Amino acid sequence: MPAEGASESEAIAELAKRRGFFFGAAGAYGGVGGFYTYGPQGASLKRNVEDAWRERFAVQEGNLEIDGPTVMPEPVFEASGHLDGFDDMLVECPECGESHRADHLIEDSTGIEEAESLPIPEVEELIAEHDLACPNCGAPLAGEPVEEFNLMFDTTIGPGSSTPGYLRPETAQGIFVEFPRLKEYARNRLPFGVTQIGRAYRNEISPRKSLVRTREFTQAELEQFIDPERDEPDLSTVADREVELYPASEQVDDDGKILQTTIGEAVEAGVIGSAWVGYFLGVADEWYESVGVDMDRFRFRQHLSGERAHYAADCWDAEAEVDGDWIEIAGFAYRGDYDLSKHAEHANDDFTVFQQYDEPKVVERAVVDPDMSVLGPEFGGAAAGVADALQELAERDPEAFDGEEVTVEVGDSEYSVPTAVADFRIEEQTESGKHVTPHVVEPSFGVDRTVYTLVAHAMREDEVDGETRTYLDLSPTVAPTDVGVFPLVSNVDDLTDRARELASQLRNAGFTVVYDDSGSIGRRYRRQDEVGTPFCVTVDRDGLEGDGPESVTVRERDSAAQARVPVDALVAVLVDLRAGTRAFDDVLDEYDRVATEA
Incomplete structure (x- = not known):
């Protein structure tokens, strides 16, 4: 919840910079648009999001994982179609020379959504019809040509310019070009999936909205290779999952609406045309909820025909609402056999799988x-x-x-x-048997946009002990720090020594821990609340010198409630709390509630 008078985006930017989540890169040199540095809190949050994604989409699905290069030679992108079909619409200001994405100008200044799907002549007409001006200097843009601009960063491989290459615009091509070898690791059996988490690069015309549109970003992608005639997902595992869908048919209808349905019903009715896409929408919906996305501000939107990528037969976006705007945080595309067929035409290798008959x-x-x-x-x-x-x-x-x-x-x-x-x-x-060119189903997640969404959806404000408190309601699954450990009083040697010992023991038990003895205990709690640390452990005199076994207080972030827990049980309690197998109310029922400064 932003402070009075501030937008949600402004509140996120202020918190992110002040508390070390993320900030514009190279600020000492004036900065450069579209590049961000993750600070200590943000790097940890981002890593935890990646680990949570890997656990669900690689480990639990039984998929392979690779880590490919970020630079690849030009023929890869000739085959994939990115050289000819990976463009955005650019309009240049005749006065100041600033370049802008034409479709974004239309969306920002009119009630038109998804202008990306419109043809260039219609975009030029809309710029003139609405008298759109350059956001930088105010000069009119009517009559200025709208041109296609390829988003890939080009480079050369080796000395000179004899071997042109490109920074990858998506991690997917690194999986497709290695398919002839990867299929061997999968024992030539379909279906199988290959995942990759890594950096991708797009030379955006006008980066904007912080981490939402950058020139360097992290993707988490899964390429699921299937035989379309034989392979079906186990849809029963997600069939009853309730989701909000915004199909293309509803978007073009003046009375269109969001459909509230289940995955099973949507696939059966043909709203979701592929059972595989439906399966991954269901899995993703569960995953997003588990990492802390506010599901009241979340939906799946189907691409209109004009905005689909050149390789996609159908595509749905996972979208999250932030500051009144719906932003894409993942895409789910049925790519058919486009990718492998194209690489088979251009490369000297076999991009099929031999399927043995019974x-x-x-x-x-x-x-x-x-x-x-x-x-x-x-x-x-x-x-x-x-x-x-x-x-x-x-x-x-x-x-x-x-x-x-x-x-x-x-x-x-x-x-x-x-x-x-x-x-x-x-x-x-x-x-x-026969040789089959597999079809591909691709869930592609934007890690940076997910981080941005989690921070936005986690911002809270309440009152504790008569004072206004701001905190991040981050899931323990992704919170940058698991536990804060403090001595109640900072200048008492036996308390600080014992607190440092406990911090070390918790780190050895696999927790990320921050030790803090600076300022009042209330200030230390507030600092951890603001960065989303779910639990704080405090060493006090009563716990060291009481009649029973040595104990500490464990404080839960959201309620600010505290329980006195024996040190011998501390690790087990925190493990259960972090995993979600025990609620803090259960801890309060089992141990003594502590009434202290929250």
Whole structure:
């Protein structure tokens, strides 16, 4: 909850910079747009989000994980389509020369949503119709051309410029290009998934909204390889999960609305066209709730046809509301066989998986056995290509061999071959299996946007002991620090020594711990509340010198309630609290409640 008069975004930025979550990079040199540094709190929060994602989408799903390079050679992106189809719409101010994303200008200044899906001529018309001006200097932009701008950062690999390369715009291509080897690690059995968490780069025209749109960011992606004719997910595990969906049909309807339904119902009704996409929407919905996203400010929105990526047959975004805007924090795309087929065309390797039949099958196959003693003298160096083209044509269109001659294309040339020379025939063959080009289902998560959302959704303000308190209601799963450890009084040696010993013991038990003996105990609590530390342990005189076993107070962040817990039970209690297997109310029921400064 932001302070009075401040927007949620301003409150996030102020807290993030002051408490070391994230801030603009290279500030000593004036900064550079679209690049951020994570401070100590933010780096820990981000790492915990990545670990939580890895646990759910890699470990629990039984998937592989790789870590590929962030720079790849140009042919990779020629094959993937990124060189020709990875563009945003740019309009340049005629006065100050500042570049802007044209679709963002329209969305910010009009009631139009998803302007990214509109064609360039319509975008130019809207700029003129609404008299849009440059946000930097106020000059009118009507009549200025809107151009496509490729978002990839280019570089060279090695000395000189003989080997062009690009910083990857997504981690996915690093998985696709290694598929011929990865399928071996998966024992050539579909379905299987490969995950990757790493940096990606996009030369955004106008970075904005802090971590929401940057030029360097972290993705957590899963590429699920499936046989579309045989493989189905276990939808029963998420079928009853209630979700909010915003299908494309509702977005274009004047009376369109959010659908409240279950994953199972949405897949059965065809609202979600793929059971695999439905499965991952359900898993993601559960995961987002587990890490602390406010599910009252969360939905899945289907892409309109004009905004889908060039590779996607269907795509849904996970969106979170922050400061009145819905921001994309993940995408779920059915990519079909686009990626592997494209790399198979351009690369020199096998991007298929051999699927063994349960029993061998006898099938009829169209084959040719061209007389090379005729093709060689007739076509010279093109003879082998002609023979391959004849076989491809026989498999694709057997009726093409009904006449006296058959014509094939090799490169830019056509070659006519007498049908008798081609020796076309239908044969019965026994097959033990077939080669399948897998389809791909891709859940792709923006780690930075998830971090931003978690901070936004966790901001709270209440009153404790008559004073206003601000705190982050972060899930213990992702909170930057697990436990704060304090001596009640900072200048008493036996208290500080024992507190330091306990801090060390908790670190050895696997907790991230901050030790603090600076200022009053109330101030120390407030500092930890503000960065989301869920529990604080305080060493006091009563715990050291009481009649019973040595004890400490354990304070829970959200309620500010405290319980006196024996030191011997401390690790077990904190383990249960962090894992969520024990509620703090249970601790209060089991141990003595402590009435002290909160």
